[in-house]
Amino acid sequence: MIEPYAFAIVAALIVASSFLVFVVKRILHAVIALTLVFIESALVFLLLGQTMLAMLQLFVFVGGLSTYLMVAIAAEMKISRMENVPLLIILAVVFFAGMGAIIFYLPTSLVQQSNSITLAAPQIFQDYYALLYAIALLLFAATIGSALVARRFARLVM
Amino acid sequence: MLPFYYVLAASVALFAIGIAGIATNKHFIVIMLGVELMLVASMVAVIGYFSYVSVPSPSGIVLLFAIWAIAAVEVIAIVAFYVYMKYIDFDFDVTKLSKLKW
Incomplete structure (x- = not known):
């Protein structure tokens, strides 16, 4: 109410x-x-x-x-x-x-x-593991990219 | 429980504000923040649909993970662009970005 x-x-x-x-x-x-x-x-x-x-x-x-x-x-x-x-x-x-x-x-x-997420959680890691790996790789690639840009920026500064 | 159209209305309002902000602003960072707002609106809609179905499906949660990852990648890109453009004194006005190569 x-x-x-x-x-x-x-x-x-x-x-x-x-x-x-x-x-x-x-x-x-x-x-x-x-x-x-x-x-x-x-x-x-x-x-x-x-x-x-x-x-x-x-x-x-x-x-x-x-x-x-x-x-x-x-x-x-x-x-x-x-x-x-x-x-x-x-x-x-x-x-x-x-x-x-x-x-x-x-x-x-x-x-x-x-408790819907509790019921659905086991199935996520069985059926969607490839998508989760792809998401992790995407984040990894973005982090590497930002590190490279920061490295280039540090070269300009120093 | 709340009526479903309450949640959907909140999601649509947030999405509309995000689109309006992107369309009316010239600053590059503010436009990217508008995209973040649209991602949050889509998350609210996904959670709303996920909460109101009788049989919970894992695809909603996986979609949520994907949206989180996309938002995180966008923030990383925002910070990288902001720091670099600030250092080279590049104008943040998107209306002046008329060339792909200079």
Whole structure:
């Protein structure tokens, strides 16, 4: 009964965050807005009962991709001092309160656990192992390519 | 459980915003972020279909893995392009990219 309202809030946040990606002036702020979209999509997965997929979404997108993007883009910017300390404190308190409310007050009955991934998992590694290997090779090739580009960039610098 | 069209509507909205952002922006990195938004929208749709079928199929999860891998590869490409183009002072305006070779 509370799920439609929770989903409405999360959907509104997703739409607002995705607009922010294109509206903000600085690229780093756009990446932060994209990170918010990733977190809110994980919340959608949670509301659908797919807890493991929500966790994987947080690990892969927020913990991996967003972190990588932010570090790479922030490293190119010359940031020497904090610009707005009161905004920093307000945002930290708001995020802490929001995340604390979700963690401590989210009723367990809200999330209907789904064991669909448990039922499907053994079949994945039997029938789709070739596709999984192809995906792993794709990622490997992309990593090697980025390392080569960085090596060429290092030659230009030195 | 939520009605299925709620999830589909959220996915379509996210996809539409991604397309609109790609069509209206000139900055190379922002366009790539728009593609990321479209990938997230497709993931939400896949999870929605996966959650509402009576018999769970592994092909939905494998498609999800493939989308994750494509998004990761795209982010690697974004960072590599961004660092290189920033160093050579290459303009990020895609409307000025009119030649394939210079």
